[in-house]
Amino acid sequence: MAQTWVVVPMYNEASVIASVIKELRKSLPHVVCVDDCSTDDSAAQARSAGAIVVQHPINLGQGASLQTGFEFVRLIPEMTEVVTFDADGQHQVQDALDMVQRLRDEKLDIVIGSRFLDNRTDMSGLKRFVLRLATGYTRITTGMALTDAHNGLRVISRDMIFELQLRQNRMAHASELVDQISLHKATWAEHPTHIVYTEYSKSKGQSVLNAINILVEIIFK
Amino acid sequence: MTIIFQILAIIAVIVVAIVMLRGGGARNQAIQRIFMLLFIVAAGSSIFVPQVWTFAARLLGVGRGTDLLLYITVLAFLGVAATTYRRFRRLENDLTAMARQVALARADNQQNSSEVTEPPASDGDK
Numbered sequence: 001m002a003q004t005w006v007v008v009p010m011y012n013e014a015s016v017i018a019s020v021i022k023e024l025r026k027s028l029p030h031v032v033c034v035d036d037c038s039t040d041d042s043a044a045q046a047r048s049a050g051a052i053v054v055q056h057p058i059n060l061g062q063g064a065s066l067q068t069g070f071e072f073v074r075l076i077p078e079m080t081e082v083v084t085f086d087a088d089g090q091h092q093v094q095d096a097l098d099m100v101q102r103l104r105d106e107k108l109d110i111v112i113g114s115r116f117l118d119n120r121t122d123m124s125g126l127k128r129f130v131l132r133l134a135t136g137y138t139r140i141t142t143g144m145a146l147t148d149a150h151n152g153l154r155v156i157s158r159d160m161i162f163e164l165q166l167r168q169n170r171m172a173h174a175s176e177l178v179d180q181i182s183l184h185k186a187t188w189a190e191h192p193t194h195i196v197y198t199e200y201s202k203s204k205g206q207s208v209l210n211a212i213n214i215l216v217e218i219i220f221k
Numbered sequence: 222m223t224i225i226f227q228i229l230a231i232i233a234v235i236v237v238a239i240v241m242l243r244g245g246g247a248r249n250q251a252i253q254r255i256f257m258l259l260f261i262v263a264a265g266s267s268i269f270v271p272q273v274w275t276f277a278a279r280l281l282g283v284g285r286g287t288d289l290l291l292y293i294t295v296l297a298f299l300g301v302a303a304t305t306y307r308r309f310r311r312l313e314n315d316l317t318a319m320a321r322q323v324a325l326a327r328a329d330n331q332q333n334s335s336e337v338t339e340p341p342a343s344d345g346d347k
């Protein structure tokens with residue numbers, strides 16, 4: 001019996017996490033939330049919404065949280081694929097479901113979300129520009145013709161979950177993940193996703209300056 | 222004449238870079254300690270016999286002894302920055318591995334205890 005697991009990296013999202021998880025669990029009941037030592041009651045909120053919560057004793061970053069989630073789901077024999085889904089409510093559950101279907105239909109190792117395959121996603125020009133630069137970098141270093149290398153919404157097959165070993169604790173993990181996919185010659189596809197930039201997520205989202213940190217972390221690993 | 226110094230400086234930077242990138246345990250540490258010792262000797266001699274530095278600087282074509290000392294300091298600083306970066310990186314990796322173990326172990330316990338407590342709870346209140 002196929003069982004899709006959802007890994008949600010979470011850091012201080014108490015005001016939205018419960019509704020995000022409830023929405024997810026309507027169609028994807030198996031949710032593990034990796035709480036990165038939030039200082040608010042995100043963990044309790046997530047638990048009350050029915051997620052399994054794995055808590056880091058110290059803040060390690062989004063990449064480290066994903067890896068912890070991967071190692072958790074590896075222990076579940078029924079797991080057939082894993083969805084990575086942001087806690088801040090920017091992703092659409094329907095997109096995730098479509099991507100799971102696509103992974104199964106086309107027997108892929110990974111389906112990566114992209115906000116640049118259609119024009120549903122509305123974001124600032126600067127952010128668009130920085131994301132384009134980052135994607136260009138990934139294309140050059142991996143030879144994979146991606147359109148969006150930093151999308152948090154992905155579906156990963158069981159086999160691939162056992163191959164991934166993210167060492168970039170913070171945001172540079174997105175490029176690292178693509179590196180490892182290309183290294184393993186995994187089969188992949190991009191899928192159009194709609195990322196919603198609400199006032200809440202904009203106020204919490206990443207500064208475009210963080211691109212500099214990511215670059216340094218990639219170069220001096 | 223400064224070309225000699227430039228060559229020496231570049232060699233020093235390359236050596237530091239290699240030490241930084243190769244990073245082995247004990248040998249690496251020994252090299253660092255030798256550098257530290259040399260640095261202490263250099264610091265002492267610059268106070269008590271500054272003429273030596275002026276002489277060395279002339280030999281290398283750098284000009285004044287203080288200039289030579291400044292160059293060496295900059296190079297030493299780069300070396301320290303590089304090794305510190307490496308050390309922190311390693312520490313962070315170890316800490317991550319440990320924190321992850323703790324997180325996963327606690328998750329296990331939680332699930333086990335909920336498995337144990339759930340059935341009686343569904344039986345009705347006791």
Ligand SMILES: Nc1nc2c(ncn2[C@@H]2O[C@H](COP(=O)(O)OP(=O)(O)OP(=O)(O)O)[C@@H](O)[C@H]2O)c(=O)[nH]1
Nearest residue numbers: 009010011013036061062065086087088204205206
């Ligand atoms: N575990 C963990 N998760 C984090 C951390 N920082 C952010 N997150 C989570 O990562 C997800 C995405 O974070 P954002 O900061 O919105 O990053 P993003 O979506 O790539 O960037 P934007 O496009 O600006 O929204 C959310 O689910 C956050 O809760 C962290 O330090 N640790």
Ligand SMILES: [Mg+2]
Nearest residue numbers: 088090201205
């Ligand atoms: Mg976000």
